Amino acid sequence: xxxxxxxxxxxxxxxxxxxxxxxxxxxxxxxxxxxxxxxxxxxxxxxxxxxxxxxxxxxxxxxxxxxxxxxxxxxxxxxxxxxxxxxxxxxxxxxxxxxxxxxxxxxxxxxxxxxxxxxxxxxxxxxxxxxxxxxxxxxxxxxxxxxxxxxxxxxxxxxxxxxxxxxxxxxxxxxxxxxxxxxxxxxxxxxxxxxxxxxxxxxxxxxxxxxxxxxxxxxxxxxxxxxxxxxxxxxxxxxxxxxxxxxxxxxxxxxxxxxxxxx
Amino acid sequence: xxxxxxxxxxxxxxxxxxxxxxxxxxxxxxxxxxxxxxxxxxxxxxxxxxxxxxxxxxxxxxxxxxxxxxxxxxxxxxxxxxxxxxxxxxxxxxxxxxxxxxxxxxxxxxxxxxxxxxxxxxxxxxxxxxxxxxxxxxxxxxxxxxxxxxxxxxxxxxxxxxxxxxxxxxxxxxxxxxxxxxxxxxxxxxxxxxxxxxxxxxxxxxxxxxxxxxxxxxxxxxxxxxxxxxxxxxxxxxxxxxxxxxxxxxxxxxxxxxxxxxxxxxxxxxxxxxxxxxxxxxxxxxxxxxxxxxxxxxxxxxxxxxxxxxxxxxxxxxxxxxxxxxxxxxxx
Numbered sequence: 387x388x389x390x391x392x393x394x395x396x397x398x399x400x401x402x403x404x405x406x407x408x409x410x411x412x413x414x415x416x417x418x419x420x421x422x423x424x425x426x427x428x429x430x431x432x433x434x435x436x437x438x439x440x441x442x443x444x445x446x447x448x449x450x451x452x453x454x455x456x457x458x459x460x461x462x463x464x465x466x467x468x469x470x471x472x473x474x475x476x477x478x479x480x481x482x483x484x485x486x487x488x489x490x491x492x493x494x495x496x497x498x499x500x501x502x503x504x505x506x507x508x509x510x511x512x513x514x515x516x517x518x519x520x521x522x523x524x525x526x527x528x529x530x531x532x533x534x535x536x537x538x539x540x541x542x543x544x545x546x547x548x549x550x551x552x553x554x555x556x557x558x559x560x561x562x563x564x565x566x567x568x569x570x571x572x573x574x575x576x577x578x579x580x581x582x583x584x585x586x587x588x589x590x591x592x593x594x595x596x597x598x599x600x601x602x603x604x605x606x607x608x609x610x611x612x613x614x615x616x617x618x619x620x621x622x623x624x625x626x627x628x629x630x631x632x633x634x635x636x637x638x639x640x641x642x643x644x645x646x647x648x649x
Numbered sequence: 650x651x652x653x654x655x656x657x658x659x660x661x662x663x664x665x666x667x668x669x670x671x672x673x674x675x676x677x678x679x680x681x682x683x684x685x686x687x688x689x690x691x692x693x694x695x696x697x698x699x700x701x702x703x704x705x706x707x708x709x710x711x712x713x714x715x716x717x718x719x720x721x722x723x724x725x726x727x728x729x730x731x732x733x734x735x736x737x738x739x740x741x742x743x744x745x746x747x748x749x750x751x752x753x754x755x756x757x758x759x760x761x762x763x764x765x766x767x768x769x770x771x772x773x774x775x776x777x778x779x780x781x782x783x784x785x786x787x788x789x790x791x792x793x794x795x796x797x798x799x800x801x802x803x804x805x806x807x808x809x810x811x812x813x814x815x816x817x818x819x820x821x822x823x824x825x826x827x828x829x830x831x832x833x834x835x836x837x838x839x840x841x842x843x844x845x846x847x848x849x850x851x852x853x854x855x856x857x858x859x860x861x862x863x864x865x866x867x868x869x870x871x872x873x874x875x876x877x878x879x880x881x882x883x884x885x886x887x888x889x890x891x892x893x894x895x896x897x898x899x900x901x902x903x904x905x906x907x908x909x910x911x912x913x914x915x916x917x918x919x920x921x922x923x924x925x926x927x928x929x930x931x932x933x934x935x936x937x938x939x940x941x942x943x944x945x946x947x948x949x950x951x952x953x954x955x956x957x958x959x960x961x962x963x964x965x966x967x968x969x970x971x972x973x974x975x976x977x978x979x980x981x
Contacts, residue, residue: 392774393768393771393772400757400767404757404759483715483748483750483753486720487718487719487743487746488769489741489743489772489773495772
């Protein structure tokens with residue numbers, strides 16, 4: 387365990403150093419982060435223009451979903467995708483061999499291999515947005531228990547996202563070229579900015595059980611708002627745990643079939 | 650210690666003829682072929698030995714190394730390295746070995762090698778003091794000096810390879826699998842790497858299994874060689890023994906200031922090369938004393954050198970024979 391803690395610390399320091407190796411990129415990324423945050427809110431403003439609520443969600447509650455969306459997206463773009471894009475690249479070039487030669491769990495080593503430290507600003511932005519939404523709502527700050535559950539479900543949501551990414555990335559052990567993976571996952575994940583109740587019929591089913599954006603943003607937001615029943619909270623945690631176990635199984639099968647690229 | 654017993658590794662590869670039609674066909678029905686990359690190889694290498702692993706391209710050298718390093722599951726047979734079954738990839742096994750691949754890099758591209766070293770220190774859980782001592786030793790042996798603080802992308806190929814070696818050895822492994830560690834390097838750098846491998850081997854009594862396209866590496870470093878071709882072991886023994894059985898004749902080179910005809914030379918041995926006044930003959934061992942006496946005496950030969958036939962030549966003959974033998978076999 388000590389070995390893993392030290393490893394994560396070193397990787398974080400190295401990623402920060404790598405990020406700053408190109409100074410202009412670092413500044414540009416910072417500016418882009420702020421611009422993206424502003425753009426994210428635009429569709430919401432358009433949708434709620436002249437409407438009091440959409441699918442039972444007021445604009446304030448929808449802003450909480452948006453805050454969760456920003457935070458999960460920050461985790462996705464800050465740790466999950468950079469690390470797993472790196473994995474896909476290493477499998478393609480055969481440098482993944484060096485990962486398997488290390489005496490630590492390969493999935494653990496690769497899952498935290500890249501960080502984009504400035505994404506922390508997105509998380510701060512998400513917290514500010516949630517605070518603004520609560521202020522606008524005018525019912526006072528959320529109860530402490532709701533904040534705790536909301537944070538727990540945030541972790542569950544990030545793990546669900548991570549599990550899905552791992553399963554897609556593991557496919558690159560067989561398929562090798564998966565250049566558009568980030569775009570595909572990014573595009574599907576974009577729907578997570580809306581409460582799941584906005585979708586109907588088959589889409590709601592898909593976004594609750596198949597690509598569970600409900601688990602990633604809607605349910606955590608409802609928890610923070612004090613509107614989530616305990617059954618759904620438990621199901622959310624269970625669903626996320628199930629995805630995690632499933633992704634581990636897929637990963638292990640993939641490793642076994644890894645035959646390593648050219649010598 | 651390394652032991653391989655009847656080791657095989659087969660790959661199932663998708664095969665299709667060129668052209669658009671066959672590409673379309675292969676979408677529906679694929680034809681597969683089993684490639685026997687390693688086909689029943691057995692050998693044992695004792696602790697502290699330096700062994701050269703030779704074979705033509707595609708002979709199965711890298712595949713064997715990868716099986717021994719735990720990167721590939723063998724199809725059948727047994728591999729045992731430092732008392733461990735490699736493919737289980739137990740922590741203590743991975744701490745005891747290293748694999749250096751001349752064509753792949755583990756250094757972080759945008760950062761100095763020192764960052765990769767820090768990372769490997771964490772991964773291998775190397776105590777701080779040991780890390781400092783080992784790094785100091787490697788820095789001295791490989792003459793790393795200022796290199797470790799320069800971004801990897803600014804290093805030359807040779808400098809990078811030296812830093813790669815250090816990264817692979819920071820945890821002081823006992824078994825070194827070196828796959829083409831000198832590929833693409835100039836002669837001076839090749840010599841430096843060779844010296845380094847030899848002194849690491851002596852200092853730590855490390856076992857070394859080396860593949861290289863440069864026969865000089867093998868001749869200089871490895872008293873014993875294992876040769877494989879088409880996945881099968883075709884020779885395992887000491888280098889001099891191999892040369893003696895395959896081609897016991899010596900190569901004698903010398904310079905003659907006086908003119909001499911090819912016919913006169915043919916009386917001494919087989920003429921291999923004549924470049925101005927520099928002549929190379931092939932002379933059997935039994936005739937060697939007399940021929941050399943004649944050359945140095947009446948013929949006044951200068952700069953005379955007696956050498957074994959080059960390893961490349963021996964291997965070419967060997968692979969040729971092995972190919973002929975395969976052609977004679979009934980198809981599987």
